[in-house]
Amino acid sequence: MDILYQVFVDPFVQMVDLPDFFLQVLWEGFVSGVLYALIALGFVLIFKASGVFNFAQGIMVVFAALSLVGLYALGLPAYVALFATIVIMGILAFAVERVIFHHLVNQPDIILLMATIGLTYFLIGFGEFVFGGDPKVMITEELGLPTGSTAFDVLGGLVILQHIDIAAAVIAILMVAILGVFFSKTRIGRALRAVADDHQAALSVGISLDQIWVIVWFAAGIVALATGIMWGARSDVSFALEIIAFKALPVLILGGFTSIPGAIVGGLIIGIGEKIGEIYWGPLVGGGIESWLAYVIALVFLLFRPQGLFGERIIERI
Amino acid sequence: MTAVEFAPAGEEAVAAKAPILSVNNIEVIYDHVILVLKGVSLHVPEGGIVALLGANGAGKTTTLKAVSNLLGAERGDVTKGTILFKGERVESRSPNELVRRGCIQVMEGRHCFGHLTIEENLLTGAFTRRDGGAAIRRDLELVYTYFPRLKERRQSQAGYTSGGEQQMCAIGRALMSKPQMILLDEPSMGLAPQLVEEIFEIVKQLNVNEGVSFLLAEQNTNMALKYASYGYILESGRVVLDGEAAGLRENEDVKEFYLGVGSGDRRSFRDVKSYRRRKRWLS
Amino acid sequence: MLYREAGQFKTTYEADQAMFPILQDRIGIAAIMAIALLVPLIASDFVLASIMIPFLIFALATIGLNVLTGYAGQLSLGTGAFMGVGAYACYKLTTYFPDVNIVILVLVSGIFSAAIGIVFGLPSLRIKGLYLAVTTLAAQFFLEWCFIRIPWLYNYNNSAAIEVPERSGFGGLVLAGPASPPITRYYVVLAIVVLMTFLVKNVIRGHIGRTWMMIRDMDIAAELIGVRPLQAKLSAFAVSSYICGVAGAMMVFFWLGAAEPSSFSITLSFQILFMAILGGLGSLMGCFFGSAFIWVLPVLLRTLLPSVGIEIGAETVEHVSRMIIGALIIFFLVVEPHGLARLWQIGKEKLRVWPFPYA
Amino acid sequence: MRAPADRAQAGEVLLAVDSITLSFGGVRAIRNVSFDIRRGEIRAIIGPNGAGKTSMLNVINGFYHPQEGLITFLGRERRRMKPYEAANQGIARTFQNVALFRGMTTLDNIMAGRTLNMRRGFFWQCLHWGPALREEVENRRKVEEIIDFLEIQAIRKTPVGRLPYGLQKRVELARALAMEPDLLLLDEPMAGMNLEEKEDMSRFILDVNQQLGTTIALIEHDMGVVMDLSDRVVVLDDGEKIADGVPAEVQANQDVIDAYLGVSH
Amino acid sequence: QDTMYIPLLSYRTGPYAGSGIPIANGMHDYFDMLNARDGGIGGVKIVIEECETGYDTQKGVECYEGTKGKNPLVYNPYSTGITLQLIPKASVDKIPVLSMAYGLSAAAEGDVFPWVFNPPDTYWDGASAIIKYISEQEGGLDNLKGKKIGYIFLDAGYGREPIPLLEDLAEKYGFELLQYPVAGKEMQNQSSQWLNVRRDQPDYMVMWGWGAMNPTAVKEAVKIRFPMDKFIGIWWSGGDDDARAGGAGAKGYKTLNLQGVGADYPALQDIKTHVIDAGMGQTPESQLGENLYNRGVYNSVIMAEAIRKAQELTGKKVIDAADMRAGLEALEISEERWNEIGLGNFAPPVTISCDNHSGQSRVYMAQWDGEKWTQESDWFEPMTDVVSPLLEAAAKEYVEKNAPWPERTEPCAGN
Numbered sequence A: 001m002d003i004l005y006q007v008f009v010d011p012f013v014q015m016v017d018l019p020d021f022f023l024q025v026l027w028e029g030f031v032s033g034v035l036y037a038l039i040a041l042g043f044v045l046i047f048k049a050s051g052v053f054n055f056a057q058g059i060m061v062v063f064a065a066l067s068l069v070g071l072y073a074l075g076l077p078a079y080v081a082l083f084a085t086i087v088i089m090g091i092l093a094f095a096v097e098r099v100i101f102h103h104l105v106n107q108p109d110i111i112l113l114m115a116t117i118g119l120t121y122f123l124i125g126f127g128e129f130v131f132g133g134d135p136k137v138m139i140t141e142e143l144g145l146p147t148g149s150t151a152f153d154v155l156g157g158l159v160i161l162q163h164i165d166i167a168a169a170v171i172a173i174l175m176v177a178i179l180g181v182f183f184s185k186t187r188i189g190r191a192l193r194a195v196a197d198d199h200q201a202a203l204s205v206g207i208s209l210d211q212i213w214v215i216v217w218f219a220a221g222i223v224a225l226a227t228g229i230m231w232g233a234r235s236d237v238s239f240a241l242e243i244i245a246f247k248a249l250p251v252l253i254l255g256g257f258t259s260i261p262g263a264i265v266g267g268l269i270i271g272i273g274e275k276i277g278e279i280y281w282g283p284l285v286g287g288g289i290e291s292w293l294a295y296v297i298a299l300v301f302l303l304f305r306p307q308g309l310f311g312e313r314i315i316e317r318i
Numbered sequence B: 001m002t003a004v005e006f007a008p009a010g011e012e013a014v015a016a017k018a019p020i021l022s023v024n025n026i027e028v029i030y031d032h033v034i035l036v037l038k039g040v041s042l043h044v045p046e047g048g049i050v051a052l053l054g055a056n057g058a059g060k061t062t063t064l065k066a067v068s069n070l071l072g073a074e075r076g077d078v079t080k081g082t083i084l085f086k087g088e089r090v091e092s093r094s095p096n097e098l099v100r101r102g103c104i105q106v107m108e109g110r111h112c113f114g115h116l117t118i119e120e121n122l123l124t125g126a127f128t129r130r131d132g133g134a135a136i137r138r139d140l141e142l143v144y145t146y147f148p149r150l151k152e153r154r155q156s157q158a159g160y161t162s163g164g165e166q167q168m169c170a171i172g173r174a175l176m177s178k179p180q181m182i183l184l185d186e187p188s189m190g191l192a193p194q195l196v197e198e199i200f201e202i203v204k205q206l207n208v209n210e211g212v213s214f215l216l217a218e219q220n221t222n223m224a225l226k227y228a229s230y231g232y233i234l235e236s237g238r239v240v241l242d243g244e245a246a247g248l249r250e251n252e253d254v255k256e257f258y259l260g261v262g263s264g265d266r267r268s269f270r271d272v273k274s275y276r277r278r279k280r281w282l283s
Numbered sequence C: 001m002l003y004r005e006a007g008q009f010k011t012t013y014e015a016d017q018a019m020f021p022i023l024q025d026r027i028g029i030a031a032i033m034a035i036a037l038l039v040p041l042i043a044s045d046f047v048l049a050s051i052m053i054p055f056l057i058f059a060l061a062t063i064g065l066n067v068l069t070g071y072a073g074q075l076s077l078g079t080g081a082f083m084g085v086g087a088y089a090c091y092k093l094t095t096y097f098p099d100v101n102i103v104i105l106v107l108v109s110g111i112f113s114a115a116i117g118i119v120f121g122l123p124s125l126r127i128k129g130l131y132l133a134v135t136t137l138a139a140q141f142f143l144e145w146c147f148i149r150i151p152w153l154y155n156y157n158n159s160a161a162i163e164v165p166e167r168s169g170f171g172g173l174v175l176a177g178p179a180s181p182p183i184t185r186y187y188v189v190l191a192i193v194v195l196m197t198f199l200v201k202n203v204i205r206g207h208i209g210r211t212w213m214m215i216r217d218m219d220i221a222a223e224l225i226g227v228r229p230l231q232a233k234l235s236a237f238a239v240s241s242y243i244c245g246v247a248g249a250m251m252v253f254f255w256l257g258a259a260e261p262s263s264f265s266i267t268l269s270f271q272i273l274f275m276a277i278l279g280g281l282g283s284l285m286g287c288f289f290g291s292a293f294i295w296v297l298p299v300l301l302r303t304l305l306p307s308v309g310i311e312i313g314a315e316t317v318e319h320v321s322r323m324i325i326g327a328l329i330i331f332f333l334v335v336e337p338h339g340l341a342r343l344w345q346i347g348k349e350k351l352r353v354w355p356f357p358y359a
Numbered sequence D: 001m002r003a004p005a006d007r008a009q010a011g012e013v014l015l016a017v018d019s020i021t022l023s024f025g026g027v028r029a030i031r032n033v034s035f036d037i038r039r040g041e042i043r044a045i046i047g048p049n050g051a052g053k054t055s056m057l058n059v060i061n062g063f064y065h066p067q068e069g070l071i072t073f074l075g076r077e078r079r080r081m082k083p084y085e086a087a088n089q090g091i092a093r094t095f096q097n098v099a100l101f102r103g104m105t106t107l108d109n110i111m112a113g114r115t116l117n118m119r120r121g122f123f124w125q126c127l128h129w130g131p132a133l134r135e136e137v138e139n140r141r142k143v144e145e146i147i148d149f150l151e152i153q154a155i156r157k158t159p160v161g162r163l164p165y166g167l168q169k170r171v172e173l174a175r176a177l178a179m180e181p182d183l184l185l186l187d188e189p190m191a192g193m194n195l196e197e198k199e200d201m202s203r204f205i206l207d208v209n210q211q212l213g214t215t216i217a218l219i220e221h222d223m224g225v226v227m228d229l230s231d232r233v234v235v236l237d238d239g240e241k242i243a244d245g246v247p248a249e250v251q252a253n254q255d256v257i258d259a260y261l262g263v264s265h
Numbered sequence E: 001q002d003t004m005y006i007p008l009l010s011y012r013t014g015p016y017a018g019s020g021i022p023i024a025n026g027m028h029d030y031f032d033m034l035n036a037r038d039g040g041i042g043g044v045k046i047v048i049e050e051c052e053t054g055y056d057t058q059k060g061v062e063c064y065e066g067t068k069g070k071n072p073l074v075y076n077p078y079s080t081g082i083t084l085q086l087i088p089k090a091s092v093d094k095i096p097v098l099s100m101a102y103g104l105s106a107a108a109e110g111d112v113f114p115w116v117f118n119p120p121d122t123y124w125d126g127a128s129a130i131i132k133y134i135s136e137q138e139g140g141l142d143n144l145k146g147k148k149i150g151y152i153f154l155d156a157g158y159g160r161e162p163i164p165l166l167e168d169l170a171e172k173y174g175f176e177l178l179q180y181p182v183a184g185k186e187m188q189n190q191s192s193q194w195l196n197v198r199r200d201q202p203d204y205m206v207m208w209g210w211g212a213m214n215p216t217a218v219k220e221a222v223k224i225r226f227p228m229d230k231f232i233g234i235w236w237s238g239g240d241d242d243a244r245a246g247g248a249g250a251k252g253y254k255t256l257n258l259q260g261v262g263a264d265y266p267a268l269q270d271i272k273t274h275v276i277d278a279g280m281g282q283t284p285e286s287q288l289g290e291n292l293y294n295r296g297v298y299n300s301v302i303m304a305e306a307i308r309k310a311q312e313l314t315g316k317k318v319i320d321a322a323d324m325r326a327g328l329e330a331l332e333i334s335e336e337r338w339n340e341i342g343l344g345n346f347a348p349p350v351t352i353s354c355d356n357h358s359g360q361s362r363v364y365m366a367q368w369d370g371e372k373w374t375q376e377s378d379w380f381e382p383m384t385d386v387v388s389p390l391l392e393a394a395a396k397e398y399v400e401k402n403a404p405w406p407e408r409t410e411p412c413a414g415n
Ligand SMILES: Nc1ncnc2c1ncn2[C@@H]1O[C@H](COP(=O)(O)OP(=O)(O)OP(=O)(O)O)[C@@H](O)[C@H]1O
Pocket: B030, B031, B034, B036, B054, B055, B056, B057, B058, B059, B060, B061, B062, B063, B074, B108, D161, D162, D163, D164, D165, D166, D167, D192
């Protein structure tokens, strides 16, 4: 009886008891959801456009952020460094296409996945070689991003909003909107989806895989940069960030690998769900359930919709 | 559809026109070790329809893929020989460049984009075109008049359409690129008899009205030789016989093995009593 | 010329279905076994303890994963956790039964991870492909969490780590624990790995293995032929987790000597997955190639790089070796996407037609 | 040999589909179709593209579940079955878009058809010895018979992914035969074959039908093949049945000519 | 040319590199300086070889196996996880393990762990010192009753090590201990933990963080407006970069400390001239004198002094691992000795004995002033009286759990 009370009643009592705190939890969940969504967005871009599950997205985030901070440390002004980093991501996209995917047309998904894992290894080694392993501080202010926080008196308590978090949310939503339109409304967007379905057939109708891949990898690179800036501002820039990328997996899966809005909705469900779960139910089992709760949430959704919330229907026909 | 009077181009006509495609003595190896084409040469005259015939595994698909440069995706390589399209070497050109230059392939086994709708599939065919939305719309309507069934199913995901519908979609998609040369791999496969005829009529129409050249890999020899001007017969990766379509139709061996009109009338499938190990041109 | 099967005729289906139908292969395998047995004579403790033992253990874990992913086509990212289940099971078993031979306990502990594997395999009936990866990831992170949050598993040690107590058997040989010599552990590991590989090979070439491959290649068609998908998938999960569990127990008892929860983290899962893919999915031989590539090569690079070059820092060695590994992974995939095993196959086919370049 | 019309009258009803209706969202693929298949006959299903032929086969062996209607197989009525149950009951099939196990060799693909006949448990499988080996060899013998029958000895050990299309179709037939079915469903077995190969294939189909007594349902677009081989033909158009009868009847039916055959036939 | 060989299991890559780099630099540079300035120790050069572990236990063990054939004098695992792995191996291979102020607290019991050393203090000493400090802030141990003390820690061997002691003290002094574990892979994503902190409103926060966990925690604490002067890190959570990440808001953050900070010591100046200015090593000049860098130097001082002691005891110039063990066991760095080696006032005297391998030296509280660490309290003793019996009990328990654990056979050489 007691246990039932603790599981089914008490958490809600707590929520009502401290409504300001509950709001804060929701906000934190929202913010981490947005950040997860940003990482997931990079994955979705590449997956949607080429059927490649880009394992290297996490490391690209770190790589982009490190380049930015590193270039700034070399004495470049912040905006020049930002521009130079975008150029670097472009070069990376080009190199990735030339060296790797150009040769792996029409290979099974898992092979492409493996290739991105190889890329991950390479980028980690290369990144640490160039930038060193010590954590660096993100140049938030120099880039003109807001810092500081505002506290609101609501419901008899304080809700503290970090300005950088608000900026992150705005940027993420903008990106999702732009990319969403790009994919569904343009000629290139259609071609991208065709490539993801069947490389060989896409080639046969004259879609240039090379070009397409450079475009999406570049776009993913820019998303990675945005992600890197936002995450970097929250903690700092180091290779530890790479691990965060795993959080994007349940988001992706929940939203559906191919859906851009799915990334943001999935991100929010996961972000808010895991915060609430951790804060209100976590203590019952000793805390730390955040590490797997996201996956379990995703799993539950998947049992009802095996292709994720917004994913394309898995075609089963014979 | 308006029927156009059609006569196979005469010998002089073929000779007069320069070949739009010529394949010279190519060799293809899969997976580094499996030699599949052993010196295949063939020529498609500008505005001609050439049929490529042969048993299963003879290498028809491989030949077409070699031309359209899709072998790379199957880990195959052209190791010898040259391929010229409109007088230019194209072995090292990427497939999309070839499409842009006007040579497109309809792949065997449909290969529609399963998650895209039929209409989106057709539109991807126009990817390389730069002549504006209106022209593309017009051609889309044209494809729909060729294949009314596609219009009915235009909003369905291609992955869920029937085999024949997918075949139509694949052909229609190729037409959308406004090609000068189409490599057709088994266009009639899985189509209802009526449609088979219609497809060949479309081929003929495009050939006559728009001057599109065709290289046609086909098992329906009867049809193929009826519409083509010239034919090549492939056996185990070699060209074993070639000639004017009319001439091939009269060839005794061709009649026996490909047309089924050996001596006298059509045999009934029921009457084929034994699996005769039949004579091959090679072996 | 050397590698020809011409003239080797088989008169029975038994002979045709033998594990190594070609004489040269039989000679080859005998040679490899002989080398494996003789390695300790020349190898230093370091080679045994840090190269050979982990190499074999990883190869076994890779076989486990390969059963699931390579043969049954179910992508799993939870290998590390399943290995952990085996390790903790073995640890608990030896706590309760200190006198039972540790080798037996290692083999028994796999049963526990098989059971857990089945539970996490249940969703595979509905969820497929990359989406299934999430289930296994849930398993990975949930189990990892359990390894920390259930102190009973590590006998309430403060550090949440388990340490291998000294265990002997087979007439007084010290098999596990800090005092056991690498050579003993090497032979034990070798024996287990060879035995398990043999058993798995048998299962693979029988109808159960075929069922798995059917599910992998086209699950709908398999179902229409009469395969029960649930049974087939769960059996693959069970066998795979069993093998991974045994490998995990061996990893702790015969190699590391101790483990913390983070030893079975997602990193381990990925490491094994790399080995499986790079070696070649759906090939047992590939598992050994993959393990050698991902485990042995970096160790060699780390030990060799400093000795060839000029003075470079330890971390530079690490960076460079990572870059090299990454580049090599890409290189091999570009050369042969189907893994080292396929490369080997092509090599053999080339040999077969030698001196001609192709058949 | 008996005349086709004669054969059609004989034999009990092996399978009957009764008022089947199947729709996917808005698409009505099959509308209220009934027909039966008698033991020992070759029953052709023809119709224009998208008529619902493949869907019909899918309904019969349980891959699609019809919204309405009943299936009676071997005297048992059912609304739906699981695909593997259908296989258990003795229904085997080939597929329009080749559905071979691409990662396996020809031999393994055909052995896969024997899955239901192989029951040795895990223990013996591990050892691959004793009963397991005996069972394996027994089944291999059966498979080799089929391989001989279909003349595909040369490609026994070739991975099917490398085979040309026509041979893949033949391997698929072999796999279906390996199941020793009562009812064999063939979905366009001769698509993409030239005449010679079609003749071979016809021979195989007839032999299967006559020597093994297997009942066959055949979808095919080559009218020559259909008319020559089949005992009775059912014609679907746009999901509806428009004709049913012996080949000659069907061929003369004006609806069929309009919807499917076109004037020239 | 005789040399002595010391492998350093360092990590300059991975998520813990932020803490690992200054430590490794400090350890490395001190020996480089001795080699350059004095020609080694007792005339014998020290060969230092780093082996990159990435804070990964597997790799750590591999480093150990790979180097143990080269006659190493002593191992510095720099990871509690790796230390735990090496403890049983060390007594078999007869190589001492020096886990300076980390690792297994119970290893201070020299009778049970003759090959393991953890001077100058164990984690339990550290935890007790922090509680003692808090009690002083509150005006006495009695005032701890009813207080809430939060404990945020890296959920690994390292962060879990002090929990038994903290629980013990909580019971004894009646304060409530709230635990906030941070999983290794969630180090940079601590918002849940800090939300919980915000809800629970603990009076003090104690942190056992390492690597990327530290700067993130400091930032989060600033974010929820936790009073920074009530946020106390263990000595490993006191990297200059860790505090710097919190920006202006981090001012007031405290860390327990074992040694002085800043470069105003003759020995450190020698490092500057002989190593950094000479272009050796990888230390950027700004790092010299930072807290974790000096910690690395301290670690090397302990080794160097033990080597000297061993040379003295055995009369040999080139000593081996067994001699090193004896040297460590007889180690004594008195105030004069600190002065002699150019590190006067750097740290209090350290004495190790055969039965006490830790020494339980004095510690002090440092505070971040927004730019650098400053000494906030006097040097004070940890609660030795409480900790000692617990250590003894823990060692006993370890032996029971790891039966059969070898009896100590090594003779006691020193004092
Ligand atoms: N990817 C591949 N790898 C290895 N061998 C292949 C591959 N693709 C085709 N082959 C081999 O090449 C030969 C020719 O195949 P191809 O597909 O060109 O024949 P085809 O004439 O088109 O036959 P079909 O009429 O059956 O389509 C066959 O023997 C086949 O086994």
